[in-house]
Amino acid sequence: MNNILLINPWICDFAAYDLWMRPFGLLRIASLLKANRYNISYIDFLNRYHPKIKKLVKNDDFGCGKFYKRHIQKPEPIKDVERPYSIYGLPEEIALKEVKNVPKPDFILMTSGMTYWYPGLEYTARFLKKRFPDVPIVLGGIYATLLPEHVKSLEGIDYVVTGSDLPSVCLQLSLILGKDIKFPECYIYPDYSLLSDTSSLVIETSKGCPFNCSYCGSKLFNKRFIQRNPEEIVDEIEFYRENYKVKDIAFYDDALLVNADKHIIPILDGVLKKGISVNFHTPNGLHVRFIDKKLAKKLKEANFKTVTLSFETVNPLRQRNTGGKVTTEEFKTAVENLKSVGYSGKEIGVYLMVGMPHQDEKEVRDGIEFLHNLKVHITLVTYSLVPNTIDEKMLKKEGIINSDLDPLWHNDTIFSLIQDDFSLKRIKALRDYVSSLNRKIV
Ligand code: B12
Ligand code: SF4
Structure with missing residues (x-):
């Protein structure tokens, strides 16, 4: 066997x-x-x-x-x-x-x-x-x-x-x-030798997230937030550079920047000290609260090419009620800090959500105007339902979804159809509008 x-x-x-x-x-x-x-x-x-x-x-x-x-x-x-x-x-x-x-x-x-x-x-x-x-x-x-x-x-x-x-x-x-699998003491790297191409790889420096946003499933995967030892992570990045000639590394962390002084900063210092040259990417949105000048500078020095920020909504009440991971003021400061170290508006991607429960189109348009005025690149993220989250429970209680909703409806492309305010046509119009604004960002 x-x-x-x-x-x-x-x-x-x-x-x-x-x-x-x-x-x-x-x-x-x-x-x-x-x-x-x-x-x-x-x-x-x-x-x-x-x-x-x-x-x-x-x-x-x-x-x-x-x-x-x-x-x-x-x-x-x-x-x-x-x-x-x-x-x-x-x-x-x-x-x-x-x-x-x-x-x-x-x-x-x-x-x-x-x-x-x-x-x-x-x-x-x-x-x-x-x-x-x-x-x-x-x-x-x-x-x-x-x-x-x-x-x-x-x-x-x-x-x-x-x-x-x-x-x-x-x-x-x-x-x-039917056979005992022995578990080694050390952290287990993914076996990237099985991939046909290793020029871009992913890494996870922590598990879980200290926040608990109403739409997110992070806690369902990891109850506790655990960060790995920074030195180990530097060794892992070095290993990929030496063995797989990796050029691009994306972080899969839910909360990469939390405890920055003890985590991401020592990791990036280690990478810089060892002269490891790779591009870093953060496809999962970053917590803006932690992006002060020092961290912004470090991200730039260490070659973070795609910096994606989580904003989600400009509505302060919804920001608070969904988990309080960001405020508009914190967001503005983070963008200022990133720009002050040389990031262009085009290099700062921002996630803005469409189709959150009870959200209307005006709120999304307000968010678009706000972000465009800050001269950053907007990425509209259509809302996806994650089962067993606070949002799912609320939507069931309100009778907006049934308990037998097929998981196919969790799909971000179509979930908004369950709510009245967002047809596919209206979302397409919002996307076209955002693309036209993004073209003006340099
Ligand atoms: C990285 C990430 C992304 C990346 C990459 C996406 C990807 N498809 O790979 C990006 C940023 C692009 C992304 C986008 C989106 N994401 Co995402 N993403 C994640 C994240 C953080 C990690 C996913 C991952 O691959 N982890 C690696 C996993 C598989 O590794 P692991 O858990 O360590 O694996 C263990 C076990 O799972 C197990 N295991 C795994 N496989 C197997 C197989 C066997 C046989 C066995 C025995 C065990 C086993 O063993 C491992 C032991 O450690 C999760 C949240 C999370 N914390 O998991 C959300 C998550 C999966 N994403 C989510 C969502 C909503 C999205 C978006 C829809 C957001 C949006 N509205 O646009 C888009 C969809 C894009 C798309 N179509 O792919 C939701 C899921 C929604 C759902 N209904 O399923 C999650 C759960 C986050 C959340 N909001 O709660 N995402
Ligand atoms: S901060 Fe991000 S990862 Fe953490 S619970 Fe909220 S959405 Fe999920």
Whole structure:
């Protein structure tokens, strides 16, 4: 019982873009299983760097880009949505060749992402079962953790593992595989040697977040906020630079800048001292409260190329009621600090949410005006519902959603349709408006 096949599955969605999307958790499990002498094979159904499709998919300057896709029929619960729906990732014939090339596994371990991507899991599981009908498929990751009961409704998944904490995941896996998995003392790096391209990678310097925003699932993955030792992180970055020639590193942290003096500043000092030259990116929004002059300067020196700030809304009441992670004053100060160390408006990306519960279009437009006046680059983020959050409970209580809402409706592209104020057409108009404003930002 030693052959394990690891799977990063196809995605089904209205839109998908590779913004440093790496199967981080699965690749850590790969390292752990290798250390326990399992034979690992890996198929990345989302691989944009597969030699057969590499030329068809373009990369931006920092290793992000579109996936290969083909249109498919919409699943029943969202069949009336007027937008094309696609499956993203390797074309089937290429995936089939990959599957034929791997040794017969004893177990298949598949990861999962957004809750509304479950059709992609079913597609992938069915596809794998055609070749390996008797091999059990184990599912873990984000969807599996948020909706373990829903997994039972999927065809082809035999076991589910929940949680984000590696030792607990390991314990559950040991029971399923019927063999003890030993857990090393040191931090386990993801096994990036399994990827076709390692020029852009991701890193996680902490787990969890000290805040508890009403729309966010962070606490459902990690109850406590834990930061790793800065020296270890510098070593990890150095390891990736030396072994994988990485050029771009994106942080997956929920709260990268908290305790800056004891965490991100020593990390960046270490990187600078060792002369490690990489570009850093923060696709997950940063907490502006912590961006004082000193930190802004450090981010600039250490080569943070994409600095993305979480603002979400300009409405002070909503800022407070959703968790109080930012105020408008703090936001202004952070932007001033970033500009004072040389960041241009174009380099400062800001997330502004559309379609939050009870939000109207005016609030979004006010936010757009405010941000545009500060001369920063606006990214509209459509609201996605995360199950078991404060928001979900409130929306259920108010009768805006039913308890049997299909997870397909968690999708940020369409969740706003559940509320009256935001049709797809109005959101498109807001996006076009923001694009026209962003073009003026230098
Ligand atoms: C990084 C991140 C992003 C990045 C990269 C996205 C990506 N798709 O990879 C960016 C910034 C682009 C992003 C965007 C969005 N995100 Co996001 N994101 C995250 C974040 C912080 C980490 C996700 C991640 O990959 N973690 C790595 C995980 C898998 O590793 P891990 O937990 O350590 O893994 C352990 C276990 O899961 C397990 N495991 C994992 N796989 C497997 C497999 C097996 C077999 C086993 C046994 C175990 C196992 O073992 C590991 C042991 O350590 C999470 C929040 C969080 N803290 O998790 C939100 C999160 C997933 N995102 C979320 C949302 C809402 C979004 C957006 C919709 C936001 C928006 N409105 O635009 C977009 C969607 C974009 C898209 N289409 O992908 C929600 C989920 C919503 C949902 N309904 O599912 C989350 C949960 C945050 C939240 N708000 O609560 N996101
Ligand atoms: S600050 Fe960010 S990561 Fe933390 S709870 Fe709020 S939204 Fe989630």
